[in-house]
Amino acid sequence: MRQLQLIGLAAALSLIGCADNAYDPNAPALDPNAPRVHITSPARGTIAGDVDRVMVTGTVSDDSGSVASVLVNDVAAAVSPDGTWTAYVPLVAGTNLLHAVAKDAQGNTGKESRAVVAGPMATLARQIPDSITATLSAQTFDAIGRGAAGYITSGNLMAAIAPLNPVVDAGAPDGPDCLYGQASITSMTVGDADILMAPQNGGVFLSGELRNVRVGMHLQWAVSCLDGSRDIVISASKVSVQGNLKVGIVGRNFDIKLENQNVGITGFNLDLGGVPGQIVDLLSLDTAMGPILGWATERFVVPMLNNSLKSLNETKTIDVLGTPVDIDVKPSQITFTREGGMVLLNTTLRAKNDTGSFVYVPNTVPTMDMSQGFQLAVADDAANQLLTSFWSAKGMDKTLDLATGSYGDVGQLYDSVELSVKVPPYVQATDGKLSLTVGDMVASFKLAGGIATQVAINAQVDLEVAAGPDGKLRFDIGTPTTYVDIIDEGIEGANQLSNAQFEAITSFALARIVAVGAGSVGAIPLPAVGGVGVTNLGVDSQHGYLIVDGEIQ
Numbered sequence: 001m002r003q004l005q006l007i008g009l010a011a012a013l014s015l016i017g018c019a020d021n022a023y024d025p026n027a028p029a030l031d032p033n034a035p036r037v038h039i040t041s042p043a044r045g046t047i048a049g050d051v052d053r054v055m056v057t058g059t060v061s062d063d064s065g066s067v068a069s070v071l072v073n074d075v076a077a078a079v080s081p082d083g084t085w086t087a088y089v090p091l092v093a094g095t096n097l098l099h100a101v102a103k104d105a106q107g108n109t110g111k112e113s114r115a116v117v118a119g120p121m122a123t124l125a126r127q128i129p130d131s132i133t134a135t136l137s138a139q140t141f142d143a144i145g146r147g148a149a150g151y152i153t154s155g156n157l158m159a160a161i162a163p164l165n166p167v168v169d170a171g172a173p174d175g176p177d178c179l180y181g182q183a184s185i186t187s188m189t190v191g192d193a194d195i196l197m198a199p200q201n202g203g204v205f206l207s208g209e210l211r212n213v214r215v216g217m218h219l220q221w222a223v224s225c226l227d228g229s230r231d232i233v234i235s236a237s238k239v240s241v242q243g244n245l246k247v248g249i250v251g252r253n254f255d256i257k258l259e260n261q262n263v264g265i266t267g268f269n270l271d272l273g274g275v276p277g278q279i280v281d282l283l284s285l286d287t288a289m290g291p292i293l294g295w296a297t298e299r300f301v302v303p304m305l306n307n308s309l310k311s312l313n314e315t316k317t318i319d320v321l322g323t324p325v326d327i328d329v330k331p332s333q334i335t336f337t338r339e340g341g342m343v344l345l346n347t348t349l350r351a352k353n354d355t356g357s358f359v360y361v362p363n364t365v366p367t368m369d370m371s372q373g374f375q376l377a378v379a380d381d382a383a384n385q386l387l388t389s390f391w392s393a394k395g396m397d398k399t400l401d402l403a404t405g406s407y408g409d410v411g412q413l414y415d416s417v418e419l420s421v422k423v424p425p426y427v428q429a430t431d432g433k434l435s436l437t438v439g440d441m442v443a444s445f446k447l448a449g450g451i452a453t454q455v456a457i458n459a460q461v462d463l464e465v466a467a468g469p470d471g472k473l474r475f476d477i478g479t480p481t482t483y484v485d486i487i488d489e490g491i492e493g494a495n496q497l498s499n500a501q502f503e504a505i506t507s508f509a510l511a512r513i514v515a516v517g518a519g520s521v522g523a524i525p526l527p528a529v530g531g532v533g534v535t536n537l538g539v540d541s542q543h544g545y546l547i548v549d550g551e552i553q
Contacts, residue, residue, distance in 0.1 A: 093119030115439025122360035145197035187216035237267030323395035340370035358388035363544030
């Protein structure tokens with residue numbers, strides 16, 4: 001097997017040709033004078049378990065007869081006279097790439113790579129505790145309050161009120177009888193509104209002022225078994241509502257209630273002409289309207305807050321590269337201080353028909369900053385449960401018809417390609433970033449029904465976080481560093497590739513890594529607060545968590 005390392009396609013092309021030599025598309029893609037190095041163990045698809053090093057063995061040969069050195073991840077291998085070699089290489093948890101590099105006395109270099117998985121394992125069926133942490137700063141609640149004020153003045157308020165009519169039901173606990181009165185809200189408009197929401201110990205302080213309020217109501221009653229009804233309008237120049245929004249968790253849902261309401265009404269106007277006195281006394285609308293308007297305000301604000309939090313609590317099935325994946329995000333704890341709120345979420349992210357285990361390294365919940373903006377922490381364990389589940393369900397194994405797709409030059413060379421990923425990809429949050437490793441993606445290119453050439457693709461790529469036009473956060477990927485091995489085993493002949501052939505294959509390999517990487521990590525949930533825009537995103541890592549910071553618009 002022989003290898004070229006690629007850092008983007010431009011780098012691939014620069015490695016194929018040299019500045020001093022004209023580019024020949026028919027020339028061999030790889031240096032025929034370079035040593036030929038081959039890893040014999042561990043085999044492709046090896047999951048080594050919870051170990052911290054692995055014995056790597058292989059063979060090396062060179063036309064000149066003099067191999068100067070063999071290094072595996074910078075560890076010097078012991079080379080025997082017959083060309084066999086051994087090296088003991090440290091491993092870290094996750095998918096490790098082993099790079100064997102052989103040099104001869106003339107400085108020519110041959111390479112080969114292999115992927116091996118190591119680390120403590122856990123069943124894919126487990127729930128990842130506290131895998132996502134989100135902070136809601138004072139600025140976040142201020143933005144939610146502004147959104148609630150906009151909804152109150154322009155939204156369909158009756159949609160929130162109608163399900164709970166009648167708002168007053170007096171004298172008839174078991175239904176209408178000979179003496180009862182009922183009042184139902186039929187319309188409500190608010191000319192202008194200010195809603196202030198501020199975190200405090202134990203909840204969220206709410207202060208709302210609604211101006212130029214008009215409430216249409218339908219009254220119906222019975223006095224001495226004689227029925228009657230009338231439509232009325234109640235108005236107020238200003239309604240002030242204060243209270244404490246207590247936010248808890250019941251089961252898997254957020255439970256939000258407005259407690260300790262204090263309602264003040266200015267410029268109250270109510271005409272009950274034509275309504276029997278007994279019914280006026282029974283309904284007590286002059287005193288009942290304060291609690292009713294306070295309740296109505298709660299009906300507007302609580303759904304807004306629930307809508308803002310709903311992305312922190314969702315169960316859905318999405319399609320990832322043709323494989324259904326179940327996303328289950330469940331709140332486990334929510335706390336408030338004067339600085340803001342913090343929500344801890346448990347997750348289970350699994351593809352349909354998965355099986356087996358994944359590398360699981362429990363992390364310490366990171367220290368979060370609630371002083372400003374928005375902050376989100378995502379455990380790499382959550383990502384790795386999803387990636388391993390997706391891999392075990394064969395979501396990454398595909399057969400592509402190169403003749404019918406947009407596959408560039410490789411579609412002119414081969415009829416189809418079979419892709420088989422031998423080990424699960426792995427995400428790791430460390431050194432201030434999040435990186436993805438894809439190991440041993442074997443691509444078998446076919447022509448006229450037979451395998452014409454075969455390569456193994458290994459890659460590492462940094463992950464980035466971006467906000468879409470809708471404000472939702474998503475993972476994106478940078479430019480992969482890709483290692484392509486040309487496989488000789490199982491191929492008739494020496495599997496010699498020309499520059500043009502290798503250029504087409506490497507271009508395809510880079511595109512496929514981008515497609516697989518973006519498609520799979522794109523399924524990792526990145527909750528954002530609904531109705532709140534986030535800008536100036538920054539990314540860091542802490543204790544195995546990716547930390548995303550942003551400013552609130």
